[in-house]
Amino acid sequence: xxxxxxxILGPTAVGKTYFSVKLAxxxxxxxxxxxxxxxxxxxxxxxxxxxxxxxxxxxxxxIDILEPEEEFSVYDFVEYTKQKIDEIYAKGKTPIVVxxxxxxxxxxxxxxxxGGISKDDNLRNELENLAKEKGNDYLFEMLKTKDPKMAExxxxxxxxxxxxxxxxxxxxxxxxxxxxxxxxxxxALNRDxxxxxKDINKRVDIMLEKGLIKEVENLKKKGLTFENQCxxxxxxxxxxxxLNGEYDIHKMVELLKQHSRNYAKRQxxxxxxxxxxxxxxxxxxxxAYKQLKKLVEEFLK
Numbered sequence: 001x002x003x004x005x006x007x008i009l010g011p012t013a014v015g016k017t018y019f020s021v022k023l024a025x026x027x028x029x030x031x032x033x034x035x036x037x038x039x040x041x042x043x044x045x046x047x048x049x050x051x052x053x054x055x056x057x058x059x060x061x062x063i064d065i066l067e068p069e070e071e072f073s074v075y076d077f078v079e080y081t082k083q084k085i086d087e088i089y090a091k092g093k094t095p096i097v098v099x100x101x102x103x104x105x106x107x108x109x110x111x112x113x114x115g116g117i118s119k120d121d122n123l124r125n126e127l128e129n130l131a132k133e134k135g136n137d138y139l140f141e142m143l144k145t146k147d148p149k150m151a152e153x154x155x156x157x158x159x160x161x162x163x164x165x166x167x168x169x170x171x172x173x174x175x176x177x178x179x180x181x182x183x184x185x186x187x188a189l190n191r192d193x194x195x196x197x198k199d200i201n202k203r204v205d206i207m208l209e210k211g212l213i214k215e216v217e218n219l220k221k222k223g224l225t226f227e228n229q230c231x232x233x234x235x236x237x238x239x240x241x242x243l244n245g246e247y248d249i250h251k252m253v254e255l256l257k258q259h260s261r262n263y264a265k266r267q268x269x270x271x272x273x274x275x276x277x278x279x280x281x282x283x284x285x286x287x288a289y290k291q292l293k294k295l296v297e298e299f300l301k
Contacts, residue, residue, distance in 0.1 A: 002183040003089055006096045010189035011264035013199045015282050017050050020098040024058040030088045032081055033062040034099030037233045040068050045212045046235030068230050075145045077104045102270035109184045122273030127163045129266055134232045139166050185299040188271045189282050200260045216240055234259045
């Protein structure tokens with residue numbers, strides 16, 4: 001029997017923490033983060049990491065589980081999350097996966113072949129975005145995990161060929177397919193684009209007020225560079241470039257806001273390309289929560 005798992009997804013700054021914590025408290029759930037940056041210790045401000053106060057006593061997994069120097073692949077996420085789902089079920093609780101890293105969720109819910117060998121533009125776009133945000137080394141590690149022989153023949157510095165190789169590796173045949181043993185309810189939070197972008201800009205200002213530059217300075221002092229996976233994340237790469245003297249602070253703030261807005265747009269595009277997604281507009285929080293709760297109650301019956 002497949003385990004029922006609730007997914008609360010959506011773009012950055014849409015309110016995933018608020019809705020997921022409220023739901024977890026009501027239904028007896030535990031939260032597994034599917035954010036590719038919040039897994040790192042010391043990357044708190046730039047990742048808008050959920051705080052102890054925001055958790056309100058709800059158990060959260062996949063937060064602060066790695067040192068900044070470590071790597072974490074899609075494969076690692078799936079294996080870690082499957083283990084946590086089993087642990088949460090064993091306690092008689094409901095697993096709620098929350099975050100904005102689309103490829104993580106797609107791998108977990110649909111398997112690694114993403115529907116077979118047919119061309120998947122959505123997957124290709126996400127892999128291209130991963131190459132931009134996390135670098136070719138990240139994709140190359142994915143390729144080595146899925147198809148070591150193909151990795152030997154692939155030039156990791158040729159992004160186009162690397163993306164295609166990973167796409168083929170993730171989409172090749174049954175033996176490459178990750179076993180999907182969960183039944184997902186996928187809820188994607190959304191809101192008016194203009195209002196979302198305003199909130200994203202405001203969030204960037206708050207991050208800077210809280211000390212984002214100092215946070216990145218500390219990581220730089222520890223020896224972290226663009227070679228490290230975590231420093232390629234939005235919020236960290238812009239500040240690191242500023243600290244390295246590539247542009248002034250005004251340009252850094254402008255790029256940070258622009259890249260965050262662009263990322264939110266890509267997150268929504270990815271979610272729209274996924275199967276069986278229930279979109280909930282969160283403009284009216286109370287009404288949105290009632291919709292979300294109804295979906296969950298019907299799913300858990």
